Amino acid sequence: MLTELIMDGLLAAIAGIGFGAISHPPKRAFLYIGILAAIGHSIRYFLMHALQVDLAAASFCASIAIGCFTLWFGRITYCPMTVLYIPALLPMVPGMYAYKTVFGLMMFMQHLNDETMAPKYLQETFSNAVVTVSTVFLLALGATLLIFLFPKRAYSMTRK
Amino acid sequence: MKSAEEIKDFTRFIAEYATSLLGSGVHTSRVMRNSGRIASSMGLQVHMTTFQKSIIMTVADADGTHVHTEVLEIPGMPISFEYNSELSSLSWEAFDKHLSMEELRKKFEEIKVLPKMTTWLLILLVGFANASFCRLFGGDLGAVLIVFLATMLGFFLRLQMQKRGVNHFIVFTMAAFVTSLTASSALLFDATAEIAVATSVLYLIPGVPLINGVIDILEGHTLIGVSRLIQAFLLVLCIAAGLSLSIFLFQNSLL
Numbered sequence: 001m002l003t004e005l006i007m008d009g010l011l012a013a014i015a016g017i018g019f020g021a022i023s024h025p026p027k028r029a030f031l032y033i034g035i036l037a038a039i040g041h042s043i044r045y046f047l048m049h050a051l052q053v054d055l056a057a058a059s060f061c062a063s064i065a066i067g068c069f070t071l072w073f074g075r076i077t078y079c080p081m082t083v084l085y086i087p088a089l090l091p092m093v094p095g096m097y098a099y100k101t102v103f104g105l106m107m108f109m110q111h112l113n114d115e116t117m118a119p120k121y122l123q124e125t126f127s128n129a130v131v132t133v134s135t136v137f138l139l140a141l142g143a144t145l146l147i148f149l150f151p152k153r154a155y156s157m158t159r160k
Numbered sequence: 161m162k163s164a165e166e167i168k169d170f171t172r173f174i175a176e177y178a179t180s181l182l183g184s185g186v187h188t189s190r191v192m193r194n195s196g197r198i199a200s201s202m203g204l205q206v207h208m209t210t211f212q213k214s215i216i217m218t219v220a221d222a223d224g225t226h227v228h229t230e231v232l233e234i235p236g237m238p239i240s241f242e243y244n245s246e247l248s249s250l251s252w253e254a255f256d257k258h259l260s261m262e263e264l265r266k267k268f269e270e271i272k273v274l275p276k277m278t279t280w281l282l283i284l285l286v287g288f289a290n291a292s293f294c295r296l297f298g299g300d301l302g303a304v305l306i307v308f309l310a311t312m313l314g315f316f317l318r319l320q321m322q323k324r325g326v327n328h329f330i331v332f333t334m335a336a337f338v339t340s341l342t343a344s345s346a347l348l349f350d351a352t353a354e355i356a357v358a359t360s361v362l363y364l365i366p367g368v369p370l371i372n373g374v375i376d377i378l379e380g381h382t383l384i385g386v387s388r389l390i391q392a393f394l395l396v397l398c399i400a401a402g403l404s405l406s407i408f409l410f411q412n413s414l415l
Contacts, residue, residue, distance in 0.1 A: 011296050018286050019363060021282050021286060023239045023368055096358050102407065106408060158251075
């Protein structure tokens, strides 16, 4: 379990840093983006595999944890919270569900006249879409909650 | 007491400052707070209305004798967290040290020319990121390798098209198509092709407008928040369109 968790965190850190680089963060932020991504993703992994929490709830908890650590790291790096937590959240996007939504939609269109397959693909598309949308929304909400809970601190991160 | 000319000069500066922030992907309330902070360091007030493409702002002195209004377009800039951080820091510096207009301008110009990461390093980092993402979803070594190459190719293409000013939606559709098509080559090898195709396009996800949209709506800037979400949603649709083209070509093998 422990090696799996560390491996999971390490991969998430690389993913977070790379996805973050697209948005041109300041150099000093890279290390912390990696740490945040690792913390978030391994917390989610732990919740899902050790405690059998579902994907959406586990993502929400992980996102809140990322938000908490961002309150601390933001003050060290003089970066606004969103600069640190947006890249750290990206590795948790439920990519397989998003893919299956698109795939299901395509298959539904091609089996429109097939009475057994069409409803099956439509149902698959819908349930995958629901998982994708709710997980992404909860991810965005979790870390952002911390801004609303600690506005004073969140708004003075860049004060030197 | 400021003269009308000084207020005009300050409004021009703060309008450019605010549009640079909005253009580089900062949520609305931060832009308003930062601008208000700089204004109050000069003993002025600033009020603004922001839209997706333009901004209307009025600067007034404390007793309201002199008022100046500007309407500005928000420039289409690449997202930059560095601008976000440095420009926010500048607002605090102005607030704490009462910087003069010349100092503010000078520091603003310095921030605007900060060096960016070299393109090749960026492409390499994005490649590694998406490859480890593929591994997180349980892709095998072959899939990871193919996603690494496919992502670098797709991201390079995206940067090239953006440099030439190609329409945003076409850029995303094409990039998603080329990436997923390249990733489909995993079908030729003994690799987890489905995972490779599914994760290959995820580097395109517009995370910044998505989260900024949610923050804006929750803070009551509903109009601009919804605009951001619609833009992000359209980009996601473009990614889906590019991806489905690849799926369409290889669907029987992917089933």
